[in-house]
Amino acid sequence: MRLTVNGTEHTLDDLEPEMPLLWALRDVLGVHGPKYGCGIAECGACTVHIDGQAVRSCQVPVGDVWGDVTTIEGLGTPGAPHPVQAAWIEAQVAQCGYCQSGQIMQAASLLAEVPEPSDAEIDDAMSGNLCRCGTYPRIRAAVKAAARAMREGT
């Protein structure tokens, strides 16, 4: 099995193809940004991109991965954050932060598809990502700020 994660190709010949991508990333490749929260696609903490689209990595068997995987680590860096990450930093969204990797990956996927989402579209796209700390007001504000920044190319 070959798996490209954040631009690096890995060969995973010794893995069960049914192992969820999440656990291959975390325990085999040591990529810890995607988080385990529920294992049943109810919380969104494990969200990564496959070919730019947000997916729940706990539900994708590693043998079925159909494209390049991007995790929060590959979206941007502390020195060069993605506009969504920059908006999250500016709005100081995170409390415990555990869900935020997934929230950010979900928001980045939304804005790639819908550059000017309505409030309802934000609600629809983001409600599968659970935040137990209750950062929702700031998530809404950060998504809108990121959308503005991306439209303006800043």
Add this chain to the structure above:
Amino acid sequence: MGRAKTIARRTFLVGSVAVAGGVAFGVWRMRTPYDNPLMADLPEGAAALTPYVRITGDAITLITPRADVGQGAVSVQAMLIAEELDVDPAQVATEFGPPDRAYWNTALSDEAVPFRSTDQGWLAESARDVMDAPMKFLGMQITGGSTTVPDGYEKLRRAGAVARETLKAAAARLHGQPVDRLGTEGSAVILPDGTRLRYESLAAEAARTEPVTDVVLRDPSTWRLVGQPVQRVDIVAKSTGRQAYGIDEEQPGMLHAAIRLNPAQGAALRGLDASEAKAMRGVRKIVEVPGGVGVIADNTWRAMQAAQAIKCDWAPAPYPAGMEGHWQALAESFTPERQDSRLRDEGDVEAALDGAADIDVEYRAPYLAHAPLEPLNTTVRYSPERTDIWTGTQVPRFVQGNAAAITGQDADDVHVHVRVAGGSFGHRLEDAVVRHATHLAMAVPGQPVKLTYSREEDMGHEFPRQIAMARGRGRVSGGRVVAYDLGIAMPSIIASQMGRQAIPTPGPDLQIVAGAWDQPFAIPEYRVTGYRAPALAPVSSWRSVGASTNGFFHDCLLDELIHAAGADPLEERLRLCSHAPSRAVLEAVGEMSGWGGALNAGQGRGIGFCLSFGVPCAQVVEVRETGDGLRVARVWVAADVGRIVDPVNFEAQMQGGVVWGLGHAMHGALTYADGAVEQQNFDTFRSMRLRECPEIVVRGLETAGKIRGIGEPPVPPAAPALANAIFAATGQRLREMPFDREVAFVG
């Protein structure tokens, strides 16, 4: 006398301890200082200036002993030290420090005495003083009770000031300059000619310098960090996937583990058949632990798969198998024999209500999961000489002692490395996961084992929020509330929780009535009685603890009486309120929401109020009928914490507390069937989702005197404000949580 006593309580003794290669400064309130914990690993030439500051030749480290579970504890503790030390919190290291009695929490005693938090008289303050002694004795290094800021507010600034002045004295001696001509800025002492001497370069000299303990804290008007909107120290890491949590721990040669515990929490494993699991790929060991069995494997997924394949014979639950039994136990607890406290008893309630009650109702609140999004986990490496534990915990000393009891080692040989936690809400006040991980690690000496609970095992063994029931009566007359009688029955949270730490808890459990008996209202006939139900499912502290249920009971009963009296919910609360800061927060939400203004058809507004953890908090919730269900549209919330140390975090905690309180009131419940928790994951244990989140407008007041924490106080008023709003919109009184039993909500 009361005033003098108050001042004495808040004065800290400052001392220092000379050790080989360095010196440590301590800011203590106790008579005999404990050994300074930072001495143990002090490298040659390093100066540990206080238990909260360590400066070596190449690093400045701020020690922030209260756990960060998302509430911003690291940031706020660092900010308080840095305000006096003149460092940029983002430019220096922080660490949680080792478990040690020296980090006992001085603010916990404020909540453990039978005096209302509004009572700052001599007797109440003396009692808090006396209660400090056992807190010190037990070394209660606990993060909880919204105490991080009140506990550290002066200690941490004083630590920073002592460090700064001692560094200046060291620089003065080295460079032959009078101290009063030296300044400090950006981690450096500034000489009169502008030369900057980095603190690190002064570490060795500071170690030889008599500590300057006669420091005057800076006037708040000069603060650069405290009270200002600053960036949290962890915000970049948490926005870029770089923040490591306990679950991300990596140690060389680490194995991974999963666990199966008796679904009836606390009951035994009678037998097992692990033959299938043993043969599964990657499985190294199957290890029995108290109440269950663990699997050690080469990765987490394989361990979890194998744990599921074990056939177990479980003993039955030590508590009622189904909910009828739990509710019945509460219903049968309203008896004189089970009376635990009656700390509020004014007038003659019996006479006033004898056959004359206008309201006579019962309220219920269910068990609830804490369910922080990071599942419980712990990494342990055991060897006969030494055990290392990496975990996100609010109770590092309990962890250390309990692990030592299992390994048979001295506590000094158990090294606890506290990790950042992905939420807690009280969950990490329990340490069963550490005990289980220790048992597993002992099966593979020398090899680190990371135990990760599956979400199902975590939620199924929650030590949930207490179940509770209340019975309320009251009378109104002439448009006023004149008699109020509330009885509350619940199992003792504190006895359950401390019982697991083998700590006795004599006397009444104030949490049974917290958020009810201590409310700042003057009602002529006013009584609040606590009834201690028998122990049921094991329970523990859940964000706002007793007040999480009692705030709902107390305020809803008051609201029902106000409506029965035909009075305005805000005006009558204000008329009854006997505490100026509480009046102020009520007035604030009235003004913020434009209370009393015209509403559209199908709209309704409710007020909720609760004084908890010393903080008065009021909320107005607005709901709207949509045809498909109720929408929670807007919330206005005000609280008075005395002084807002970190305004960004204050707003975040207020909003988060409202979301927490509303979301669980709308949807949350853990129920038992056949002794097992029925909700094992987020598909059935529901809380607020983004689409349901209302607009939340926050205001902080700073008039109440004592400085207080804000993690918990916004929670208790949310549920009653919502119930009262639903009544205003629909005429339907909701007396049992979750409310979605009876009404539908839309996002």
